[in-house]
Amino acid sequence: MKAETRLLLKRIFIGSMALLLFLxxxxxxxxxxxPDVVKLWVFFLVAGIVILIFVGVMIFLEFYARRKK
Incomplete structure (x- = not known):
């Protein structure tokens, strides 16, 4: 695995963990x-969707930045 790819994966992982902690x-x-409004499955569903969107945007931005060079 290239060093750039490893760094990209590390950035995405750290960013998604920070986002998960915030959520x-x-x-x-x-x-x-x-206590009765927010159920646990709603939390996991929303957290998963937000993290997937975040990871997708991070990957898109990295590829776009590399293509611009």
């Missing part, structure tokens, strides 16, 4: 405020 904090505060 956990937001949803845990929501669950404490409204």
């Amino acid at each position: 956990i904090v937001v949803f845990s505060s929501l669950m404490h405020s409204f």
